[in-house]
Amino acid sequence: MELQNDLLLRAAKGEEVERTPVWLMRQAGRILPEYRAIRNSLSGFIELAQTPELASEVTIQPVDILGVDAAIIFSDILVIPEAMGLPYEMVEKRGPWFPNTVKTASDLDKLRIADGANDLDYVIKAIEITKKNLNGRVPLIGFAGAPWTIFAYMIEGSGSKTFSKARAMLYTEPALSHRLLEMITQSTINYLKAQISAGADLVQVFDSWAGILGPDQYEEFSLKYIRLICEAIDEVPKTVFAKGAFFARKDMGSLPCETIGLDWNMEIKESRALIGSNKTLQGNLDPAALYGTADQVVAATQKMMKQFIGSRHIANLGHGVYPDINPERVKDFIQAVKSFS
Numbered sequence: 025m026e027l028q029n030d031l032l033l034r035a036a037k038g039e040e041v042e043r044t045p046v047w048l049m050r051q052a053g054r055i056l057p058e059y060r061a062i063r064n065s066l067s068g069f070i071e072l073a074q075t076p077e078l079a080s081e082v083t084i085q086p087v088d089i090l091g092v093d094a095a096i097i098f099s100d101i102l103v104i105p106e107a108m109g110l111p112y113e114m115v116e117k118r119g120p121w122f123p124n125t126v127k128t129a130s131d132l133d134k135l136r137i138a139d140g141a142n143d144l145d146y147v148i149k150a151i152e153i154t155k156k157n158l159n160g161r162v163p164l165i166g167f168a169g170a171p172w173t174i175f176a177y178m179i180e181g182s183g184s185k186t187f188s189k190a191r192a193m194l195y196t197e198p199a200l201s202h203r204l205l206e207m208i209t210q211s212t213i214n215y216l217k218a219q220i221s222a223g224a225d226l227v228q229v230f231d232s233w234a235g236i237l238g239p240d241q242y243e244e245f246s247l248k249y250i251r252l253i254c255e256a257i258d259e260v261p262k263t264v265f266a267k268g269a270f271f272a273r274k275d276m277g278s279l280p281c282e283t284i285g286l287d288w289n290m291e292i293k294e295s296r297a298l299i300g301s302n303k304t305l306q307g308n309l310d311p312a313a314l315y316g317t318a319d320q321v322v323a324a325t326q327k328m329m330k331q332f333i334g335s336r337h338i339a340n341l342g343h344g345v346y347p348d349i350n351p352e353r354v355k356d357f358i359q360a361v362k363s364f365s
């Protein structure tokens with residue numbers, strides 16, 4: 025199926041574009057009343073994610089309602105631990121929670137490498153339905169968590185400010201840590217390849233908890249595995265978003281991927297200098313900027329866009345859109361990118 029709007033893919037590959045493409049991390053769900061209407065008719069997030077027809081519907085909502093230049097499949101990074109044998113629950117207002125965590129080698133022996141196509145068949149079906157229903161309007165982004173971020177949840181069992189159990193494991197059980205990271209990496213490669221076979225046009229790896237490691241540990245326990253994933257996937261362009269990894273920007277310039285995501289703490293020109301000229305940069309408006317008035321949102325967006333002039337760029341926020349943002353301000357952001365020249 026020929027894409028009618030392939031701005032995202034051309035920008036990722038560093039090809040000519042008429043204008044900068046724009047989408048938002050966490051655009052599916054969260055902010056739209058149309059999403060909440062569907063979600064509230066079910067038992068919760070997990071049932072929605074596991075119902076391919078509905079997951080597909082909420083994936084396409086931001087394309088119809090907001091006018092973004094890409095869809096991102098509605099799912100979660102935590103489907104990988106579940107497919108490996110560690111199920112999660114989504115607790116209302118509190119976030120993910122794992123009844124069991126990995127503490128010892130015998131916990132690890134109970135886990136398996138996920139195969140992607142079978143273990144996560146509901147995501148694969150949702151991608152197939154979404155590709156059909158998008159009918160080539162915009163590209164579809166597939167995604168997975170980076171091994172370190174997935175590891176952090178599997179050890180900690182929930183979100184955390186410090187992830188001190190997960191970070192302790194790196195010091196007390198480095199060999200066990202590497203074994204688990206290898207299993208997650210292999211599962212993730214299988215999963216991303218299945219997403220691509222089903223129709224994903226680009227894949228993004230989210231390393232949401234990159235910023236809590238020091239530079240040496242980040243190289244050893246995170247970047248190494250992200251590199252393996254990028255090396256294994258050559259079918260479609262890849263984006264790596266490592267939140268808070270300002271210290272790793274130079275190393276990220278040599279990852280075998282097309283695009284590097286920037287968070288809003290990262291200065292744009294400095295990031296370009298560190299990462300080099302042969303990557304597309306994605307980002308990086310502060311998500312809190314969308315709490316401003318329409319005029320303020322437009323001004324902040326233009327200010328960001330100016331700093332990317334002459335640079336390979338995909339416009340986005342510096343992290344996921346916050347749940348209580350007015351969708352009208354999201355539209356102002358998108359329109360400000362589209363009319364920037």
Ligand SMILES: Cc1c2[nH]c(c1CCC(=O)O)Cc1[nH]c(c(CCC(=O)O)c1C)Cc1[nH]c(c(CCC(=O)O)c1C)Cc1[nH]c(c(C)c1CCC(=O)O)C2
Pocket residue numbers: 048049050051052053054063069096097098099100101102114118119120167183230232267344
């Ligand atoms: C760390 C992380 C998670 N999930 C994700 C990350 C990485 C990105 C980031 O750093 O924000 C990624 C994710 N989660 C979800 C998507 C869907 C696609 C998209 O819109 O980008 C994506 C790409 C749906 C979701 N994942 C979740 C929801 C909310 C569930 C609900 O409707 O109640 C959605 C729509 C739940 C979730 N899932 C997770 C948390 C911490 C939570 C609870 C708080 C929150 O809402 O973010 C783990």
